[in-house]
Amino acid sequence: MAETSRPQARRPRNRKAQLADAAAELFRKHGYHQVSVNDIARAAGVTGPAVYRHFRGKQDILAHVLLSGMDTFGLxxxxxxxxxGTAGDQLAALLRAVAELAVDRREITALWRWEGRHLAEADRTKIRHRGAELMAQWGIALRDARPELSKSDAELLCWATLSVYxxxxxxxxSPPRRRFEDLLVTLASAITSWEVPRGDPVPVPEPEPAPTTPGSRREELLTAAISLFRERGYAAVSMEDIGARAGMAGPSIYRYFPGKAAILVAGGYRMADRLARTAxxxxxxxxxxxxxHLATSYVDTVLRSDNIMATFANELRNLPERDRKDLVxxxxxxxxxxYRLLRTVAPELPEPDAKVVVHVALTIVNDLARTPKLLRRPRIAAELxxxxxxxxxxGR
Structure with a gap:
């Protein structure tokens, strides 16, 4: 009897989407630089070379993930x-639909916020244009529902609402799904209906000046490094880059820090100390x-931090394990x-819900404080x- 040949397994039609989904989750959990093409392949159940049938490399995967995510958000x-229905009905439908998307696809907003700097310039341009289109749609929807808002105030509220998600x-x-979505809608609705207060301009707090002691060269290096980490990402910055930004070169850099990780650790402990004092x-x-008081002092600390807060949040995974655990x-x-204070004033609020509410409040401050256009608002500190x-x- 002739041996029956085994039929060849067919490649799934949605393999590219599977790879993109696997990559998105890995990037969200571990960061772009900590994920390899082989990691993505394993997560999707294929071999490394199979990935290259669909993508030119990891950067191409990230670009696809981000653009696809923005397309999904746009749809x-x-x-x-x-x-x-009315403009108010449409705004309510939008807040509900995005809450469902955010609970279902957390990685979309995560990648927009943290990993776009790793893209090629052409892809970054596409992301910026698509993001501007989406922001314009949100702004129009909000001003249709609240025509008394100025364009700039609507923009502030749109950014804050996106930070909720x-x-x-x-x-x-993760509270139970329906309750989770309802909570996000409640918080987003509170933002879109917020009455922007009027008052005299309040200047943004100035960053704390570097000490004028002999250790100030160390401070200059720390400031230069934090700025570079924020601009380019930790992995793309060398000690030589940091020295050049601070006006130093050669072995003299290492008299102050033994390496990049030590600089990042110093920035993390500095921020932790500031927050501990205010708390x-x-x-x-x-x-x-x-x-x-916590809200006021947190805004003040973030605005004075000279990018330490945003950089630390971005680069936590690059810290040495012992320091990372301690700082976490x-x-x-x-x-x-x-959490504890919120549950003291609202004891009926379940603990998971309280954690969601607190993270929303902190994220709004963090996101808006690193948006240059919003920082030019005359009362941004009070508004945050x-x-x-x-x-x-x-949330109560």
Whole structure:
């Protein structure tokens, strides 16, 4: 009897999408530089060479993930705004639809916020243009529902609302799905309905000056390094780059820091110390007053931090393991003050929901504080504080 040949397995038609989904989740969890093409292949159940049938390399995968994610976001936006009803009904439909998307696809907002700098310039340009189109759609929808808003105020509220959903990339807390979506809609609605207060301009706090002691050269290196890490990403910056930015060269750099990791560690501990001092004072106050003090002091610290906060959040995974664990512990201890105070003033609020609310408040501050256009607003420090407090109150 002739031997029957085994039919060849067919390659799935959606293999490219499978690879992109696997890559998106790995990038979200571990960061772009910590993920290899082989890691992506293993996660998708294929061999490394198979990836190159669909993509030129890891950078090409990231570009596809980001652009596909923005396309998905755009389709959700357009679908919600095409619903029948008033402008308010359409805005409500948009907030609900994006809440469902955010719970289902956390990695989309995570990659927009952290990894776009690794793209080629042509792809970055595409991302910027697509993002501008989406922001314009959101701004029009919000001003249709609230025609009294100026274009700049609507832009502030749109950025803050997007941060409500983007906050999901900063934690792993997951209340039951329907409750999770409802909570996000509640918080986003509080932002879109927020009355932008009027008042005299309040200057943005100046960054803390570097000491004028003999150790100030170390401070100059730290400042230069943090700025470069924020601009290019930790992996793309060398000690020579840092020295050049600080006006130093050669072995003299190593008299102050033994390497890049030590600089990143120093920045992380500096930020942790600043936050710990402000939290210690807040915890001596009544719970409601303490929450407001935490929001105010956090905004002040972030605006004075000279990019340390954003850089540390971005590059945490690049720290040596011992320091990473210690700094994560300090970070969690600080955020824990917010959880406990919120549950003190709202004891009926489930713990997972309280964590979601706190992360939304912190993310709004972090995101808007590194958006140059918004930092030019005359009352941005007060606005960031009030937006954070609005979220905390809405969460209750």
């Amino acid at each position: 959700v936006t357009e679908g919600a705004l095409a619903t029948t 983007g906050s999901l990339s900063d934690h792993h807390t 210690a004072h807040a915890m001596t106050l009544p719970a409601q007053e303490a929450l407001h 512990r300090l970070q969690r201890h600080y955020v824990g003050h917010w 504080t009030e937006l954070a407090v609005t979220v905390l109150d809405a």
